[in-house]
Amino acid sequence: DTTPVVVTVTGAAGSIGYAAVFRIAAGDMLGPDRPIKLRLLELPQAVSAAHGTAMELQDGAFPLLTSVDIFDDARAAFDGTDFGLLIGAKPRSKGMERADLLSANSAIFAEQGAVINDVAADDIRVIVVGNPANTNAAVAAASAPDVPAERFTALTRLDHNRAIAQLAAHTGAPVRDISRVSIWGNHSATQYPDIFHARIGDRSGADVAADTDWLVGDFIPTVAARGTAIIEARGASSAASAANAAIDHVRDWVLGTPADDWTSAAVSSPGAYGVPEGLMCSFPVRSVDGAWQIVDGLEINEFSRARIDASVAELQSELDAVAARR
Numbered sequence: 001d002t003t004p005v006v007v008t009v010t011g012a013a014g015s016i017g018y019a020a021v022f023r024i025a026a027g028d029m030l031g032p033d034r035p036i037k038l039r040l041l042e043l044p045q046a047v048s049a050a051h052g053t054a055m056e057l058q059d060g061a062f063p064l065l066t067s068v069d070i071f072d073d074a075r076a077a078f079d080g081t082d083f084g085l086l087i088g089a090k091p092r093s094k095g096m097e098r099a100d101l102l103s104a105n106s107a108i109f110a111e112q113g114a115v116i117n118d119v120a121a122d123d124i125r126v127i128v129v130g131n132p133a134n135t136n137a138a139v140a141a142a143s144a145p146d147v148p149a150e151r152f153t154a155l156t157r158l159d160h161n162r163a164i165a166q167l168a169a170h171t172g173a174p175v176r177d178i179s180r181v182s183i184w185g186n187h188s189a190t191q192y193p194d195i196f197h198a199r200i201g202d203r204s205g206a207d208v209a210a211d212t213d214w215l216v217g218d219f220i221p222t223v224a225a226r227g228t229a230i231i232e233a234r235g236a237s238s239a240a241s242a243a244n245a246a247i248d249h250v251r252d253w254v255l256g257t258p259a260d261d262w263t264s265a266a267v268s269s270p271g272a273y274g275v276p277e278g279l280m281c282s283f284p285v286r287s288v289d290g291a292w293q294i295v296d297g298l299e300i301n302e303f304s305r306a307r308i309d310a311s312v313a314e315l316q317s318e319l320d321a322v323a324a325r326r
């Protein structure tokens, strides 16, 4: 199919947006045959910066990029959109309570969900990156009653990629020989990177996980706190790796996950694995015919169950906090 697709990126002048748009324009997200019309949505004060990014995109002379348009109005930015990358979100400012952050963002994502419902392409696919990503995605989905909830997702692919990278470093197995890693729950410190079902070179994940000191004392906290470690080292939050993960997520959603493997994404729970319906929870997923399917039938041991439950409880409390403020 060589019809151009409309890709709308919010927060396009921010760090993650800046890293993402060049990869999208280069064809890394939808393949080398799909022409792209880029729409950049920004706050009015960042529109000028977005124009600068658009000038650089023009200077990339990307053969697949047929247009770049800039908006500060969501209704115009999402008109006919096929793919929405919702990256822009209100950052936590000094003295702000978590509940304030949740409600400030829920206002933004409720508005964007409603606009998507009204004007986007019928088969739009949405990935939310802006934090708190899972709850923002749940709010957007709830505000778009005519769009199937399965078309709203949130990014946990960066956590998934980080887990693979840590496993590679620990075991010496090359990244390409590691499969079936799972991230469960919230994109937050409570997330649970599960390696019990993984394959790591010629070893089973359960074998590697048997080193409980390493699993509990090193692997899980390193994956969960990687964002903070990067801020400390780089003096700025992870941007290129987050953009890379968002592109991985959309690419696999559209083009399919590799045979015999799966990935992780936050999708609206249908009640799978005891996760209450409607929570936007990370699961191990496969993409089949352009739709995410939760990998079913995995045995969840007690160790995993407790961690999944804790992260799911946090997701529920975020959604409750948002509901209480609205």
Ligand code: NDP
Pocket (backbone or CB within 6 Å): 010, 011, 012, 013, 014, 015, 016, 017, 041, 042, 043, 046, 087, 088, 089, 090, 091, 092, 108, 129, 130, 131, 132, 133, 158, 227, 237, 238, 239, 242
């Ligand atoms: P970034 O581009 O660095 O981050 C954007 C969002 O992604 C933040 O909410 C950030 O969360 C989140 N995020 C998710 N995963 C990660 C990760 N692994 N590492 C880092 N961040 C992650 O933010 P900037 O401030 O550079 O840019 C945001 C842009 O969004 C600004 O240009 C602003 O004008 C725009 N904006 C647009 C809105 C809109 O279109 N309606 C609304 C609000 C802002 P966290 O804060 O927790 O790091």
